[in-house]
Amino acid sequence: MSSVRVLVGTHKGAFVLTSDGKRDKWEVSGPHFGGWEVYHLKGSPVDPDRIYASQTTGWFGQIIQRSNDGGNSWEPVDNKFAYEGVPGTHTWYDGTPHPWEFKRVWHLEPSLEDPDVVYAGAEDAALFRSTDGGKSWHELAGLREHNTGPRWQPGAGGLCLHTIILDPSDPNRIFIAISAAGAFRTTDGGKSWTPINKGLVSNFMPEPTAEIGHCVHHVAMHPSRPGVLFMQKHWDVMRSDDAGDNWHEVSGNLPSDFGFVVDIHAHEPETIYVVPIKSDSEHVPPDGKLRVYRSRTGGNEWEALTRGLPQENCYVNVLRDAMSVDTLEKCGIYFGTTGGQVFVSADEGDSWKPIVQNLPAVLSVEVQTLS
Amino acid sequence: MIRIRVQLPAHLRTLARVTGEISVEIEGAVTQRSVLDAVEVNYPTLRGTIRDQMTHRRRAFIRFFACGEDLSLESPDRSLPEPVATGREPFLVVGAIAGG
Numbered sequence: 001m002s003s004v005r006v007l008v009g010t011h012k013g014a015f016v017l018t019s020d021g022k023r024d025k026w027e028v029s030g031p032h033f034g035g036w037e038v039y040h041l042k043g044s045p046v047d048p049d050r051i052y053a054s055q056t057t058g059w060f061g062q063i064i065q066r067s068n069d070g071g072n073s074w075e076p077v078d079n080k081f082a083y084e085g086v087p088g089t090h091t092w093y094d095g096t097p098h099p100w101e102f103k104r105v106w107h108l109e110p111s112l113e114d115p116d117v118v119y120a121g122a123e124d125a126a127l128f129r130s131t132d133g134g135k136s137w138h139e140l141a142g143l144r145e146h147n148t149g150p151r152w153q154p155g156a157g158g159l160c161l162h163t164i165i166l167d168p169s170d171p172n173r174i175f176i177a178i179s180a181a182g183a184f185r186t187t188d189g190g191k192s193w194t195p196i197n198k199g200l201v202s203n204f205m206p207e208p209t210a211e212i213g214h215c216v217h218h219v220a221m222h223p224s225r226p227g228v229l230f231m232q233k234h235w236d237v238m239r240s241d242d243a244g245d246n247w248h249e250v251s252g253n254l255p256s257d258f259g260f261v262v263d264i265h266a267h268e269p270e271t272i273y274v275v276p277i278k279s280d281s282e283h284v285p286p287d288g289k290l291r292v293y294r295s296r297t298g299g300n301e302w303e304a305l306t307r308g309l310p311q312e313n314c315y316v317n318v319l320r321d322a323m324s325v326d327t328l329e330k331c332g333i334y335f336g337t338t339g340g341q342v343f344v345s346a347d348e349g350d351s352w353k354p355i356v357q358n359l360p361a362v363l364s365v366e367v368q369t370l371s
Numbered sequence: 372m373i374r375i376r377v378q379l380p381a382h383l384r385t386l387a388r389v390t391g392e393i394s395v396e397i398e399g400a401v402t403q404r405s406v407l408d409a410v411e412v413n414y415p416t417l418r419g420t421i422r423d424q425m426t427h428r429r430r431a432f433i434r435f436f437a438c439g440e441d442l443s444l445e446s447p448d449r450s451l452p453e454p455v456a457t458g459r460e461p462f463l464v465v466g467a468i469a470g471g
Contacts, residue, residue, distance in 0.1 A: 035382060059432040059466045060382060060420040076386065076416040080424045 004326050005070065005368040006334055007051065008342055009038035012360035014053055016071040019355075023332055023346040026355045032074060033065065040107050040321055040364045041071075044115035048368050052118050052134060054105040062104050064120075066134050077134035081105070081122055084141035090124065091153045100124045100144065107321060109164035113171070121161035125152060125178040127190065140190035143176065148195060148212045155179035155215050155234075162320055163219050167226045175229065175244060180215035183231070185244050196244030200233060217260045218320040222269035230272050230299070232262040232320075237274055239299050250299020255286045261323035265348060266331040270298040273333060273349060275318040284315040292335070294349045308352035309343065316341070321364035328369055336362025372396050375406055376461035383421070383464070387414040392461055401456035403435060404447040421464055436463040 006017040013031030032038075033055045044050040049070040055063040062081065065074040081102045092098035103123045111117035116133040126144045128137040143149075143161075152159060160179055167173035172189040175196075182197040200214045207213075215234035222228065231238040231247065235258050238247040251257035256276040265271035272295050278286045285291065290309045293302040316339035326332040333345045340359035343352045374394045384390060395409035404427075411418045418424060421433055427447075429435070434443040438452045438460050454460035 057382070058469075059380075059430070060386075061423075061430060062419065063386065063416070079419050082425055 002328055003370045004328070004332065005043075005048070005370060006324075006342065006344075006355070007041040007043065007053075007071065007364075007366045007368070008336055008359065008362060009040050009053070009321075009364035010336075010340070010360040010362050011037055014038040014041055014055075015356070015359060017342065017355050021328055023326075023328075023344055024353075028356055029071070031360075032071070033063075036060075036063070037104075038363065039104060040366070042108050042110055042366045043070075043368045044110040044118075045112050047115035048370055050110070050115040050133075052108040052110060054108055054120070056104040062102070064105065064108075064134050078130075078136050081120070081126075081128055081137050082139070083126060083144065084139045085145075087144070089150060090159060091151050093154065097150070100126070102126075103158060106160045106162045107164055109166060112166050112168055119164050119166075119174075121164050121176065123158045123160040124154075125159045125161040125181060127161060127164070127174075127176060129190070140186075142186070142191045143184060143193045146184070146193050146195075148181070151212060152178065152181040153213065163216070165219060165221050165229075167221075168223045169226045173226070173243075175219060175221065177216040177219050177231075179217065180213060180234075182212050182214040183216050183219060183229075183244055196240070197247070198245065199240075199247030199249075200231075200238065201236070201249075202234065204234075218262050220262045220264050220272070222264045225269045228269065228298075230262050230264065232259050232274055234258065234280060237262065237299060250295070252295070252300035252302055254293055254302050255291075255304075259318075260320040261318050261335065263323045263325055263333070265333075266325050266327040268296070268331075271296045271348070272299065273323065274302075275323070275335065277317060283317040288313050288315060290314040290316065290337070292333070292345075292349055292352075305345070305349045305352070307350065308345075314339075319363055321366075322362050324365045324367040326367045326369045332367070334365050334367050336365045338362065372398050373401060373456065374458050375401060375409070375455065376458055377406065377410060378461045378463045379417075380464060380466040382466070383417055386416050386420065389414075394458075400448075401451050402448050403442065403445065403451065403462075406451065406462055407447075432467040432469065434465045434467060436465055437461070 002021040008015040013034040015030035041053040051067040053065040087100035089097035107121040109119040120128040163177035165175040229240045292305040316337035323335040336342045338361040
């Protein structure tokens with residue numbers, strides 16, 4: 001029988017939640033790496049027992065952990081993230097040049113083909129790759145050395161590369177997103193990169209439609225349609241039908257188009273999910289009601305999903321990597337909150353139940369569907 | 372060869388999978404640099420957690436103490452106090468106190 005394993009990164013450690021395919025009764029293990037911030041964990045699509053985790057604190061820096069047994073045991077692997085060459089500068093908040101400095105890994109993306117190959121998205125924004133299971137890391141420097149790099153500026157959370165999407169139809173095509181530089185695409189395996197921000201409008205910028213500078217919060221792609229991308233931007237939910245060459249807004253009737261997460265139904269590429277947040281100055285749900293919004297039309301027409309979610313006095317946030325879906329026949333949707341809740345819907349979002357309610361603030365949620 | 376005692380903060384003991392104090396053998400001058408080099412050779416998982424991997428500079432929220440003195444701002448090549456260098460007193464690696 002199928003089962004699911006939910007990998008939860010929190011402000012104070014990682015947790016592994018497991019259930020059978022009914023997704024009704026759950027076992028919780030953790031905290032792993034207690035006391036450390038775990039920005040992200042993700043398992044290999046080709047070897048689900050191979051899981052990578054990013055463990056970090058301001059005191060002791062970055063650790064990468066690897067599990068070969070589905071998260072039961074872990075071993076630290078290499079944590080040396082060295083920028084290639086002389087890194088130079090990007091632009092600081094006040095507009096002055098600022099040296100590139102490695103701070104942490106926000107996102108780990110295991111290869112679709114080889115469990116020893118894994119990508120790491122870093123702050124300050126850079127893309128690293130390991131081809132030996134995390135024992136060594138090498139920067140794909142063509143991204144950071146893009147001619148716009150010196151003009152990249154951090155968002156409030158830092159200059160972070162937080163989204164990595166590997167194209168299942170073309171191993172040389174990768175999409176990434178950086179706050180607050182925007183989205184980029186490579187078609188040569190990471191040697192050269194193109195900004196893909198045409199159609200984005202960011203009114204906080206001096207030039208709202210500039211080539212770079214957009215605060216992209218998250219991007220999602222359905223594996224069956226790698227040319228279609230959905231984006232939750234600082235404000236605006238966006239869609240591209242040409243692999244990022246052009247974007248158009250699909251916020252439609254959302255109560256707020258500010259938010260962090262966006263994800264796609266496992267079996268319906270036009271069914272997408274977001275969690276509207278009130279505003280950039282108040283990172284809480286509108287009206288104190290935690291609502292997931294679902295569009296079955298690829299955007300613009302949205303319905304509120306509320307059954308089982310708190311509908312009063314709820315003031316949590318759902319961060320950019322904190323939503324995921326399983327691939328069971330009835331697609332399961334999962335998300336975690338800064339209030340320490342992890343919710344599951346075993347019926348495509350129609351109804352929700354908490355798996356856990358009192359974890360530390362949730363930074364990321366990834367789901368593995370196991371057979 | 373001298374055996375030097377080193378006390379690590381709790382998180383680094385967990386990471387290195389040790390309990391209590393550790394010790395490392397040093398040949399030659401006993402300095403912050405030689406002690407930390409030996410710690411990192413014996414416990415590779417601690418590389419980058421006390422000193423920056425590339426510059427080998429002390430991480431901002433780490434302090435070094437020994438014999439009641441704060442040695443954090445001393446040159447890494449200065450000899451450590453005699454009680455540390457003879458193994459009577461430990462070299463302390465301390466995480467700064469901070470909330471959160």
